[in-house]
Amino acid sequence: MSSAPPTPPPPAPPRSRRLLGLLRPYSLQFGATIVATVISSVLDGFTFVLLIPFLRTLFGNAALPTEGGTKVEAVLNKIAGPFLQAGSPEIALRNVVIILLVALLLKNLTSYLASVGSVAIQEGVVRDLRVRLFDHLQTLPLGYFQRTRAGQTIARVISDTDQVKTAVSAALASLLQNVVVILVYVVILFGLSVKLTLLSLLLAPVLLLIIRPMINRLRRRSRELAAERGEVTSQVGEMIASAKLVRAYVAEAFELARFTELAERYRKRVLRAQRYSSLTSPVSEVFGGFMIVLILVVGTRLALGATLDPAVLITFLAVSLRLMSPIKSVSNYPTVMASAVASAERVYEVLDLPSAEGDRPGETTAEFSERIEFRGVSFEYEPSESVLRDVDLEVQRGQVVAIVGPSGAGKTTLVDLLPRFYEPTRGEILMDGVPLTTYTRRSLRRLMGIVSQETVLLNDSVLANIAYGLKDMPLEQVRAAARAANADDFIMRLPEGYGTLLGERGTRLSGGQRQRIAIARALLRDPPILILDEATSALDTESERLVQEAIDRLMAHRTVFVIAHRLATVQHADFIVVLAEGRIVERGTHADLLSADGLYRRLYNLQFRS
Numbered sequence: 001m002s003s004a005p006p007t008p009p010p011p012a013p014p015r016s017r018r019l020l021g022l023l024r025p026y027s028l029q030f031g032a033t034i035v036a037t038v039i040s041s042v043l044d045g046f047t048f049v050l051l052i053p054f055l056r057t058l059f060g061n062a063a064l065p066t067e068g069g070t071k072v073e074a075v076l077n078k079i080a081g082p083f084l085q086a087g088s089p090e091i092a093l094r095n096v097v098i099i100l101l102v103a104l105l106l107k108n109l110t111s112y113l114a115s116v117g118s119v120a121i122q123e124g125v126v127r128d129l130r131v132r133l134f135d136h137l138q139t140l141p142l143g144y145f146q147r148t149r150a151g152q153t154i155a156r157v158i159s160d161t162d163q164v165k166t167a168v169s170a171a172l173a174s175l176l177q178n179v180v181v182i183l184v185y186v187v188i189l190f191g192l193s194v195k196l197t198l199l200s201l202l203l204a205p206v207l208l209l210i211i212r213p214m215i216n217r218l219r220r221r222s223r224e225l226a227a228e229r230g231e232v233t234s235q236v237g238e239m240i241a242s243a244k245l246v247r248a249y250v251a252e253a254f255e256l257a258r259f260t261e262l263a264e265r266y267r268k269r270v271l272r273a274q275r276y277s278s279l280t281s282p283v284s285e286v287f288g289g290f291m292i293v294l295i296l297v298v299g300t301r302l303a304l305g306a307t308l309d310p311a312v313l314i315t316f317l318a319v320s321l322r323l324m325s326p327i328k329s330v331s332n333y334p335t336v337m338a339s340a341v342a343s344a345e346r347v348y349e350v351l352d353l354p355s356a357e358g359d360r361p362g363e364t365t366a367e368f369s370e371r372i373e374f375r376g377v378s379f380e381y382e383p384s385e386s387v388l389r390d391v392d393l394e395v396q397r398g399q400v401v402a403i404v405g406p407s408g409a410g411k412t413t414l415v416d417l418l419p420r421f422y423e424p425t426r427g428e429i430l431m432d433g434v435p436l437t438t439y440t441r442r443s444l445r446r447l448m449g450i451v452s453q454e455t456v457l458l459n460d461s462v463l464a465n466i467a468y469g470l471k472d473m474p475l476e477q478v479r480a481a482a483r484a485a486n487a488d489d490f491i492m493r494l495p496e497g498y499g500t501l502l503g504e505r506g507t508r509l510s511g512g513q514r515q516r517i518a519i520a521r522a523l524l525r526d527p528p529i530l531i532l533d534e535a536t537s538a539l540d541t542e543s544e545r546l547v548q549e550a551i552d553r554l555m556a557h558r559t560v561f562v563i564a565h566r567l568a569t570v571q572h573a574d575f576i577v578v579l580a581e582g583r584i585v586e587r588g589t590h591a592d593l594l595s596a597d598g599l600y601r602r603l604y605n606l607q608f609r610s
Contacts, residue, residue: 019164019344022129026121033117036110037177041184043107048319049188050100114177126165133157133347139355142421143381151234152227156346159229163343166336175333178326185323192316196295200320221273226343228262228269235262273339295320359440366439368431368447368528371396372418372559376427378582379413387413389582390427397528400560402570404603405579411563414579415531418561419445449522449554453534455514462491463498466520478524485520485550487513512547519550530560567604576600 023030134157145153189197239246239255246255296317374393380386387410395401403411416422417429420441429436436444457465466481467473475498482488490513494500502508509517522530532551548569564570571590578586578593578600586598593600 018348019341022125022164023121025128026124029117029121033114033121034176034180036114036117037180038184040107040110040114041181043103043110044181044322045184045188045319047100047103047107048315048322050096050103118174118177122165126161129161129164129347130157133161133350136351136353136355139357140350140353141356144353149230149234151232151237152230153350154237155226155230155233156350159233160226160343160346163226163340164347166340174329178329181326182323182330185319185326188319189316189323192312192319196298196316199298200291200295221269225266225269225273225339226346228266230346232262232266235259292317292320292324357441359442363438363440365443366431366436366447368559369397370432372529373430373433374414374417374427375430377414377417377424377429378426379410379417379422380425387582388417388424391582391584393577393584395559395561397559398557399574400555400562400572402562402564402573402576403579404564404567404570404576404600406603409579410582411579412533415533415561415563418529418531419448419450446525447527448529448531449525449527450531450533451515451518451522451551451554452532455518457502457509457514457517459501459503461496461499461501462494462517465502465517466498466524468521470524473524478520481520481524482516484523484553485516486546487516487520487550490516515547516550519547519554523554528558530555530558531563532560533563534565567600567607578603 137153137157186197186201189200235258239259246252300313372395374391377388377391378386379388391414393401403414405411413422417424418436420436423437431439431444458468463473463475463478466478478498479488482491491498491500494508500508532555562570562573570576573590575587575589576593577584578598580599586593586596586600588596594604
């Protein structure tokens with residue numbers, strides 16, 4: 001019977017909470033940056049408060065009043081009053097300057113530490129998210145990669161995670177730091193003048209009401225922009241992968257036109273998003289300017305009415321102007337978040353996809369000693385589109401079974417069920433009488449070596465490609481596997497032998513050479529089960545001879561499933577299975593099937609008709 005469907009994952013928490021969760025490993029470091037910001041903000045405000053004794057000393061008044069004055073002056077008097085009032089006005093002025101310089105030095109030191117800490121956090125967050133996303137991609141069903149363009153996936157791993165970093169760390173840290181600055185300055189402003197501060201705070205909510213509609217539209221535009229960015233990445237990736245095809249069909253102008261259209265569409269998306277992104281800053285700045293003018297008008301009247309000291313008014317205005325920058329940053333925060341949340345949605349769309357590769361509780365390590373059985377196996381990639389129908393097959397250890405049939409018969413799908421790349425829709429596959437679903441996928445795949453027509457080679461050395469997935473493999477063992485695969489001779493003729501970089505997808509090698517590298521890779525693993533999927537179908541006669549010799553060595557003393565289009569390569573199999581429209585229509589030896597005068601005989605005659 002078929003395996004039970006995987007348990008659906010629990011509902012994901014809100015993405016805003018998940019974004020904040022990325023900061024959890026950095027909570028102590030994040031707290032330290034906030035503390036440094038608080039100290040920096042207090043010192044920054046302190047330097048502005050020093051304007052009061054500076055102005056009074058400069059214009060010949062007492063440095064600080066011993067009675068009366070503002071609450072801020074009272075606090076400053078307790079901290080530095082004796083030092084600021086000592087001696088002549090010249091000495092007091094000198095002391096004010098000394099304290100101002102020391103405060104500036106300490107303020108900038110703590111500000112630098114907060115900035116460095118914030119960068120360290122944001123880069124840690126983006127690394128963690130990328131690693132998590134990359135790890136999850138390796139657990140997704142193969143169908144995901146078949147229906148999703150590679151460029152979209154790459155965009156999620158690279159650019160979208162960068163945008164998420166902006167939300168979680170850079171913007172969030174900036175928000176908290178600026179909020180701390182604003183709170184410190186607001187406390188100072190209250191200490192200088194309660195009336196002017198209340199006037200400023202009563203107007204602040206109006207700014208939020210103005211900006212909110214712009215943020216909602218920006219979030220939608222940012223989502224569209226992120227998707228379009230993925231399309232551009234996909235188009236570039238396809239062009240690079242098919243450069244030879246493009247030139248062979250003289251399609252450079254066609255590809256350029258396609259890319260130009262895509263780039264223009266992306267440009268329009270950027271402009272639409274930027275209209276709202278760029279609007280928040282001038283709106284907040286104009287609104288802040290209006291508030292400063294209002295404070296200046298009201299404050300001047302209070303100063304002329306002798307209810308506010310002119311030095312205090314000047315200091316109030318200086319602090320208010322200094323407050324403009326953090327208020328502007330906070331007002332821009334929703335803009336940054338809108339773009340980042342759109343990218344976060346794309347990242348979490350992938351992270352929320354259920355894994356297909358995780359080992360379930362109770363699965364054990366696979367071992368193989370006797371036989372492999374297919375019992376009533378059916379498979380569908382999509383509902384109502386059957387690829388395999390009621391397949392029954394038994395292969396004993398050490399046997400070589402060939403699987404043949406017309407294109408689209410389900411040959412590759414049949415062998416893809418063995419390493420559990422897919423699970424049967426109905427029926428089951430057993431190894432030594434035990435369903436494959438009771439074994440972990442990793443242990444099952446360690447029993448198998450796979451050599452297919454499309455050999456995948458990495459942009460790495462020959463040694464690393466042959467020893468792929470195996471750590472610290474001695475060169476001699478790698479060379480022994482290469483010799484058995486008829487590959488050692490041509491490898492040693494490469495510029496750096498086994499240290500030669502093969503280039504992306506192994507483009508420096510011929511098809512036959514790539515296949516022999518793949519066979520050497522399988523030989524080095526020494527698996528008891530071997531799957532050969534059209535391993536010689538695309539080779540010339542000489543390359544096929546060398547590869548076939550290597551395959552013969554590889555097949556010795558193993559259980560082998562051979563998918564072959566060239567029937568001459570399967571005549572010596574222990575038995576042959578003929579697939580048509582997902583069903584086994586014939587089985588037997590080469591001689592039996594020729595005498596049966598069925599589908600196998602017709603395929604054989606088509607290939608060998610003179």
